[in-house]
Amino acid sequence: xxxxxILALEVYTPSTYxxxxxxxxxxxxxxxxxxxxxxxxxxxxxxxxxxxxxxxLTVVHSLLEKYNIDPSEVGRLEVGxxxxxxxxxxxxxxxMDLFPGNTNIEGATVVNACYxxxxxxxxxxxxVESDGWDGRYAIVVAADIAAYARGGARPTSGAGAVxxxxxxxxxxxxxPKERATHAANVWDFFKPDHTVEYPTVDGKxxxxxxxxxxxxxxxxxxxxxxxxxxxxxxxxxxxxxRSKGSTSSSPIKDKxxxxxxxxxxxxxxxxxxxxxxxxxxxSYGRLFFMDARxxxxxxxxxxxxxxxxxxxxxxxxxxxxxxxxxxxLKKMSAADYKRRLExxxxxxxxxxxxxxxSVFLGxxxxxxxxxxxxxxxxxxxxxxxxxxxGALATMYRLKVRESASSRFSIPKMAEALKLMERLDSREKxxxxxxxxxxxxxxxxxxxxxxxxxxxxxIGRLFPGTYYLNGIDSNWIRTYSRV
Ligand code: ACO
Numbered sequence: 001x002x003x004x005x006i007l008a009l010e011v012y013t014p015s016t017y018x019x020x021x022x023x024x025x026x027x028x029x030x031x032x033x034x035x036x037x038x039x040x041x042x043x044x045x046x047x048x049x050x051x052x053x054x055x056x057l058t059v060v061h062s063l064l065e066k067y068n069i070d071p072s073e074v075g076r077l078e079v080g081x082x083x084x085x086x087x088x089x090x091x092x093x094x095x096m097d098l099f100p101g102n103t104n105i106e107g108a109t110v111v112n113a114c115y116x117x118x119x120x121x122x123x124x125x126x127x128v129e130s131d132g133w134d135g136r137y138a139i140v141v142a143a144d145i146a147a148y149a150r151g152g153a154r155p156t157s158g159a160g161a162v163x164x165x166x167x168x169x170x171x172x173x174x175x176p177k178e179r180a181t182h183a184a185n186v187w188d189f190f191k192p193d194h195t196v197e198y199p200t201v202d203g204k205x206x207x208x209x210x211x212x213x214x215x216x217x218x219x220x221x222x223x224x225x226x227x228x229x230x231x232x233x234x235x236x237x238x239x240x241x242r243s244k245g246s247t248s249s250s251p252i253k254d255k256x257x258x259x260x261x262x263x264x265x266x267x268x269x270x271x272x273x274x275x276x277x278x279x280x281x282x283s284y285g286r287l288f289f290m291d292a293r294x295x296x297x298x299x300x301x302x303x304x305x306x307x308x309x310x311x312x313x314x315x316x317x318x319x320x321x322x323x324x325x326x327x328x329l330k331k332m333s334a335a336d337y338k339r340r341l342e343x344x345x346x347x348x349x350x351x352x353x354x355x356x357x358s359v360f361l362g363x364x365x366x367x368x369x370x371x372x373x374x375x376x377x378x379x380x381x382x383x384x385x386x387x388x389x390g391a392l393a394t395m396y397r398l399k400v401r402e403s404a405s406s407r408f409s410i411p412k413m414a415e416a417l418k419l420m421e422r423l424d425s426r427e428k429x430x431x432x433x434x435x436x437x438x439x440x441x442x443x444x445x446x447x448x449x450x451x452x453x454x455x456x457x458i459g460r461l462f463p464g465t466y467y468l469n470g471i472d473s474n475w476i477r478t479y480s481r482v
Pocket of ligand 1: 030031033034036037038114153155156189201202203204207274275276279389
């Protein structure tokens with residue numbers, strides 16, 4: 001077995017952050033709106049001395065250092081981002097400075113809102129899985145600076161980058177058959193104006209698009225897993241000679257086949273793209289609703305505790321804004337949310353939305369906390385949901401595996417990440433600093449070339465952080481490392 005999957009990962013988040021309670025006060029909104037209403041605790045941000053290239057340089061350099069990876073061992077490098085600084089030259093090419101002597105590296109930069117990193121990851125998995133693989137590692141980088149204009153969306157800003165090392169004999173494996181995708185043309189969030197960094201966003205529409213994508217991929221993902229599981233079972237019993245039977249090729253439809261059904265409780269952990277925590281909580285609750293509707297469709301069973309039977313046959317689009325249903329689902333899912341999602345969401349609650357990096361930050365948070373406690377053991381199942389506006393979404397499964405390699409393991413990842421400690425070590429600043437930092441970024445966007453960053457870096461950035469020296473009169477960006 002190839003056991004293609006994730007070998008290691010590294011995270012970078014800015015060294016400065018603000019508290020959401022202080023941002024509430026600073027923004028003049030009622031106390032609780034961002035902390036309880038959106039479920040966010042903190043927000044990490046960058047000024048004009050950091051850009052997507054510097055974030056990616058920082059996180060990849062750190063991954064190579066921590067895991068002692070020689071540049072020649074890497075054969076594929078792909079970046080997912082939506083924080084573009086150039087319409088042609090990709091961030092992947094800038095990262096080539098970290099691979100001296102190795103020009104033989106495939107991959108480019110992929111753009112699709114918050115989904116680019118997942119597209120890059122699937123490409124890397126497929127490359128390592130394929131006959132075309134040359135035996136070297138793939139690195140996937142997801143990096144973004146999420147900056148919103150003043151107003152209701154600003155508290156959902158954030159910034160961060162994650163680098164993922166992909167290969168065979170992995171401690172977190174990916175089965176290509178265990179994934180489902182949703183793709184559609186919607187205008188919920190996009191960046192049509194090149195003179196500003198901020199997106200054009202319809203917040204309420206983006207929430208519904210997120211739910212629709214989730215429900216679509218979840219339904220298909222569960223069917224796919226049921227198919228894989230029933231095939232496995234049939235094959236196993238036949239080869240053991242205990243029972244004869246043919247390999248099923250269609251999803252299980254019969255109501256007696258409940259053992260093959262997958263639900264919101266079937267996976268030990270879920271990692272969701274996290275624009276803000278409240279959306280993740282509500283979305284996980286929606287999976288309980290999808291399970292109830294599926295059961296009703298299959299068996300006619302309307303007697304589901306906590307669910308008004310009327311909701312089961314209502315057109316789904318009429319259910320998105322039903323506060324009664326939302327409250328019931330919150331109650332039904334609260335204990336499982338705590339058990340299966342809370343650890344993965346801990347980092348994004350403190351950092352904010354990191355767009356393409358968000359789902360990877362969730363995975364890192366899970367590894368740091370649950371892996372760090374020694375509970376991410378062989379056989380555990382993690383369902384990952386990635387959403388990018390526009391829209392493109394995928395749900396896939398990772399399985400924890402005790403790898404034969406001593407070089408990569410879950411305990412090693414947890415030890416190398418020390419994510420909560422790193423977040424604790426950040427410098428808390430006043431919310432007016434967020435405004436100032438974003439103003440410097442806005443000015444840089446308008447200024448063109450040449451440009452010298454004004455936001456202070458000296459003594460502020462974590463050791464090992466890359467920063468932008470400046471943009472020269474030929475528009476060439478140069479970087480230094482702290
Ligand atoms: N105490 C407690 N809760 C409060 C308080 C208070 N004082 N005041 C308001 N709230 C609650 C509201 O009831 C609401 O809860 P609900 O969502 O459960 O109804 C919540 O806080 C948010 O309040 P809203 O008035 O809806 O907030 P607003 O419209 O200002 O903005 C939004 C919220 C739409 C999420 C905005 O931040 C946004 O546009 N963000 C960017 C878009 C986004 O992240 N979309 C997600 C998917 S796409 C992506 O990843 C980019």
